[in-house]
Amino acid sequence: MTTKTLHKHSWFRDTDFHTINTEKPFPDKCLNLKKRLGGIQAVSGEVFLVIDAAGQKYKLHRCKNTARARRIAMIVNLLQKVFPALIGRDRCYILFSFVNGRTLEKRRTIKECFEMGKLCSYVSAIQIKGNFHFSFQRKLNDLASNKLLAPAEKKSLQQIYFQLKKQVKLCSVLELWDSGLPNFMVSEGKIFFVDEGGAEISIRGSCLLSMIEKLNSKQFKSFSQGYGGRKAMTFFTSEYELLLRLFYFVGIIFARMKRGDKRINKYLKPLKYFARKGKPPIRFLMKR
Ligand SMILES: Nc1ncnc2c1ncn2[C@@H]1O[C@H](COP(=O)(O)OP(=O)(O)O)[C@@H](O)[C@H]1O
Ligand SMILES: [Mg+2]
Numbered sequence: 001m002t003t004k005t006l007h008k009h010s011w012f013r014d015t016d017f018h019t020i021n022t023e024k025p026f027p028d029k030c031l032n033l034k035k036r037l038g039g040i041q042a043v044s045g046e047v048f049l050v051i052d053a054a055g056q057k058y059k060l061h062r063c064k065n066t067a068r069a070r071r072i073a074m075i076v077n078l079l080q081k082v083f084p085a086l087i088g089r090d091r092c093y094i095l096f097s098f099v100n101g102r103t104l105e106k107r108r109t110i111k112e113c114f115e116m117g118k119l120c121s122y123v124s125a126i127q128i129k130g131n132f133h134f135s136f137q138r139k140l141n142d143l144a145s146n147k148l149l150a151p152a153e154k155k156s157l158q159q160i161y162f163q164l165k166k167q168v169k170l171c172s173v174l175e176l177w178d179s180g181l182p183n184f185m186v187s188e189g190k191i192f193f194v195d196e197g198g199a200e201i202s203i204r205g206s207c208l209l210s211m212i213e214k215l216n217s218k219q220f221k222s223f224s225q226g227y228g229g230r231k232a233m234t235f236f237t238s239e240y241e242l243l244l245r246l247f248y249f250v251g252i253i254f255a256r257m258k259r260g261d262k263r264i265n266k267y268l269k270p271l272k273y274f275a276r277k278g279k280p281p282i283r284f285l286m287k288r
Contacts, residue, residue, distance in 0.1 A: 025093035101187030117226025130172035
């Protein structure tokens with residue numbers, strides 16, 4: 001890609017390349033900064049392909065700051081089975097081995113769906129204290145004050161939230177909360193979760209939400225079996241699912257609003273539907 005074509009896209013910030021070349025993280029490995037990974041869809045825009053003198057590829061993640069890089073490295077160390085090998089951290093940079101494979105976005109086998117399920121359930125077995133109430137309220141208020149939600153919609157969502165909250169106890173765990181299919185890769189039959197920023201303390205079951213939307217029923221069945229089957233999913237009742245979905249919509253719309261991401265309608269419309277009907281459109285719900 002030429003610089004000119006790159007400049008057409010708002011996610012491309014020329015200065016990042018300059019900064020990395022000036023700061024020189026992992027000087028023996030990052031000899032050649034090739035390109036931003038993930039192309040146009042990349043959410044964070046923080047990850048890059050770099051190559052060493054021998055032509056070996058790596059993924060370089062430039063985090064917002066050193067504290068964030070430390071936290072990510074800590075979580076990745078807890079979940080070594082899940083991520084590509086972490087080579088090290090240097091200030092706000094983290095270096096990973098490069099996966100020569102494909103993401104599961106466009107194509108995935110039934111077996112690969114099973115393995116994704118196993119990975120997700122392995123991660124969410126780790127319980128950690130977390131409280132999601134205040135951040136949810138703050139985000140909902142922000143959506144309303146930015147006029148994305150009408151006052152009546154906000155009020156309705158508040159009511160739905162408090163009603164569901166009475167019925168459901170959300171469980172807090174370590175989760176692959178950003179479990180979009182581009183974040184899973186397969187190489188020689190092994191599945192990796194490659195978006196190290198997408199694993200955090202979150203609500204148990206968050207990893208199911210993208211799967212419900214994106215997998216067909218055969219694939220989802222296989223995913224669920226990998227996740228541990230019916231028994232492992234007893235916590236995921238209809239009410240639990242609704243409350244989780246509400247958190248998910250509000251969280252993702254809030255994040256996109258902050259980034260100035262134009263794809264806000266994808267979830268704003270279903271959230272408005274949720275406010276009217278008390279539940280999201282059927283494609284967002286697990287078939288039971
Ligand atoms: N270790 C890796 N090896 C090879 N490709 C990777 C690796 N990590 C990420 N990618 C590719 O880069 C894309 C974006 O990476 P990701 O870490 O998910 O960034 P973002 O936070 O911007 O989504 C992934 O969807 C995948 O295609
Ligand atoms: Mg990603």
